[in-house]
Amino acid sequence: xxxxxxxxxxxxxxxxxxxxxxxxxxxxxxxxxxxxxxxxxxxxxxxxxxxxxxxxxxxxxxxxxxxxxxxxxxxxxxxxxxxxxxxxxxxxxxxxxx
Amino acid sequence: xxxxxxxxxxxxxxxxxxxxxxxxxxxxxxxxxxxxxxxxxxxxxxxxxxxxxxxxxxxxxxxxxxxxxxxxxxxxxxxxxxxxxxxxxxxxxxxxxxxxxxxxxxxxxxxxxxxxxxxxxxxxxxxxxxxxxxxxxxxxxxxxxxxxxxxxxxxxxxxxxxxxxxxxxxxxxxxxxxxxxxxxxxxxxxxxxxxxxxxxxxxxxx
Numbered sequence: 537x538x539x540x541x542x543x544x545x546x547x548x549x550x551x552x553x554x555x556x557x558x559x560x561x562x563x564x565x566x567x568x569x570x571x572x573x574x575x576x577x578x579x580x581x582x583x584x585x586x587x588x589x590x591x592x593x594x595x596x597x598x599x600x601x602x603x604x605x606x607x608x609x610x611x612x613x614x615x616x617x618x619x620x621x622x623x624x625x626x627x628x629x630x631x632x633x634x
Numbered sequence: 635x636x637x638x639x640x641x642x643x644x645x646x647x648x649x650x651x652x653x654x655x656x657x658x659x660x661x662x663x664x665x666x667x668x669x670x671x672x673x674x675x676x677x678x679x680x681x682x683x684x685x686x687x688x689x690x691x692x693x694x695x696x697x698x699x700x701x702x703x704x705x706x707x708x709x710x711x712x713x714x715x716x717x718x719x720x721x722x723x724x725x726x727x728x729x730x731x732x733x734x735x736x737x738x739x740x741x742x743x744x745x746x747x748x749x750x751x752x753x754x755x756x757x758x759x760x761x762x763x764x765x766x767x768x769x770x771x772x773x774x775x776x777x778x779x780x781x782x783x784x785x786x787x788x789x790x791x792x793x794x795x796x797x798x799x800x801x802x803x804x805x806x807x808x809x810x811x812x813x814x815x816x817x818x819x820x821x822x823x824x825x826x827x828x829x830x831x832x833x834x835x836x837x838x839x840x
Contacts, residue, residue: 570736627640631637
């Protein structure tokens with residue numbers, strides 16, 4: 537059984553992180569406001585999970601301005617895409633294993 | 635990591651992927667309204683054709699004023715429909731707490747626009763070649779194609795509606811003498827039925 541859960545990625549065990557990755561893998565750049573709306577979480581919560589994913593280099597960050605307002609967008613990195621794919625496969629295998 | 639959690643994780647992933655890429659703000663009510671406008675529009679057109687002033691106008695001034703009248707009816711139905719769809723989608727987006735003018739909305743409009751604009755230009759060319767009789771079936775077919783294209787980025791039921799519109803258009807092509815009735819069925823009745831289905835399936839939960 538151990539081999540099956542080997543690929544379960546600890547970084548994605550949290551729902552918010554899982555959610556961020558799910559959104560980013562099927563979109564290009566997504567801005568902070570959209571992420572917050574889709575995930576329905578507080579600023580502090582979202583910011584800390586984004587920081588964790590950024591630290592692992594799973595996501596890339598782009599800061600720009602829309603008019604005078606700062607706007608931060610995120611996209612998944614190659615590493616992140618690969619890690620997320622492996623995580624989903626692991627989840628599926630785990631379910632198939634039953 | 636138990637199985638229940640993995641199962642829930644997968645459904646969270648699936649939902650978020652869909653929500654973030656699909657245009658879910660489509661309102662069923664707007665389908666019902668658009669259907670009603672189309673029925674009123676075609677009833678007005680039929681009434682005009684059968685009225686006494688139709689023949690007098692035709693003999694005295696030719697076809698131009700008749701085209702203008704039909705053009706005005708069509709333009710009225712189209713603009714009312716677009717305004718209604720826009721406003722109701724905006725309202726639903728607010729209810730769902732998602733942004734209205736997001737990537738999925740743009741994708742939806744892009745998907746609808748190409749077949750619709752082609753159909754519009756094609757209809758214009760039919761007038762140019764004095765083949766107005768083909769306009770109802772042609773608009774039904776192009777609209778059906780537009781819906782099938784758009785179904786990739788919004789509620790999937792739209793695809794079946796698209797197929798029905800194409801079928802109605804093709805039958806109208808065979809029975810050209812009744813094509814206004816087929817047009818009223820395709821744009822009127824089908825829209826109302828689909829609007830109700832989508833309303834009960836998606837809107838009430840929102």
